[in-house]
Amino acid sequence: DAGVTQSPTHLIKTRGQQVTLRCSPKSGHDTVSWYQQALGQGPQFIFQYYEEEERQRGNFPDRFSGHQFPNYSSELNVNALLLGDSALYLCASSLVAHKVEDTEAFFGQGTRLTVV
Amino acid sequence: AQTVTQSQPEMSVQEAETVTLSCTYDTSESDYYLFWYKQPPSRQMILVIRQEAYKQQNATENRFSVNFQKAAKSFSLKISDSQLGDAAMYFCAYRSVPLASRLTFGEGTQLTVNP
Numbered sequence: 001d002a003g004v005t006q007s008p009t010h011l012i013k014t015r016g017q018q019v020t021l022r023c024s025p026k027s028g029h030d031t032v033s034w035y036q037q038a039l040g041q042g043p044q045f046i047f048q049y050y051e052e053e054e055r056q057r058g059n060f061p062d063r064f065s066g067h068q069f070p071n072y073s074s075e076l077n078v079n080a081l082l083l084g085d086s087a088l089y090l091c092a093s094s095l096v097a098h099k100v101e102d103t104e105a106f107f108g109q110g111t112r113l114t115v116v
Numbered sequence: 117a118q119t120v121t122q123s124q125p126e127m128s129v130q131e132a133e134t135v136t137l138s139c140t141y142d143t144s145e146s147d148y149y150l151f152w153y154k155q156p157p158s159r160q161m162i163l164v165i166r167q168e169a170y171k172q173q174n175a176t177e178n179r180f181s182v183n184f185q186k187a188a189k190s191f192s193l194k195i196s197d198s199q200l201g202d203a204a205m206y207f208c209a210y211r212s213v214p215l216a217s218r219l220t221f222g223e224g225t226q227l228t229v230n231p
Contacts, residue, residue: 033218033219035219035221041223041224042122042207042224043207043219044221045218045219045220048218056218088159090159092161092219101166104163104166105163105219107160107161107162108160109158109159110159110160112159
């Protein structure tokens with residue numbers, strides 16, 4: 001059973017460019033959340049997708065956008081990249097369920113984005 | 117908004133010894149979930165243990181246990197019989213009860229295990 005997979009693993013972009021990160025959720029999961037983890041800090045919630053719609057959003061500018069496809073996979077897009085966008089981007093998948101043990105979030109290994 | 121604070125940026129422990137990592141949180145909610153996650157150098161977050169706030173009994177998973185003090189809003193992780201493989205960054209996290217709510221993380225504690 002494949003867990004959460006993210007691509008690419010590493011990426012280097014120039015300021016002002018646009019980037020797309022991809023995430024495939026764990027089999028059976030229907031919800032994808034994205035987090036930004038700056039070096040030496042805890043992950044910060046960006047947004048969450050369920051049923052192909054953005055359901056929750058953290059305190060991130062509109063330069064950060066996303067999409068969820070019918071197969072539950074997701075993309076994170078960042079426009080007009082800034083040096084401060086350099087971070088590890090984590091994707092977590094989960095299932096909308098009533099038992100908390102069924103709603104555990106599983107994380108991918110992340111995409112390391114460096115903006116130069 | 118909820119906040120999570122980990123006041124120990126770094127901790128170290130001798131192999132086979134016991135170590136406790138601290139976490140405090142702030143919330144106005146009466147029911148919620150608390151988690152400890154481990155992030156090794158591979159970067160993948162791994163769930164270590166979960167505590168449901170309505171449960172008075174502290175959660176235990178093998179060598180890992182928590183001390184949950186709801187009134188004090190404190191949630192510490194105890195690792196017994198520490199192993200070299202326990203070395204990692206540990207994050208405390210909070211989640212509201214509504215289905216698929218976001219996780220709010222603390223700043224993390226880097227745990228070193230000395231042989």
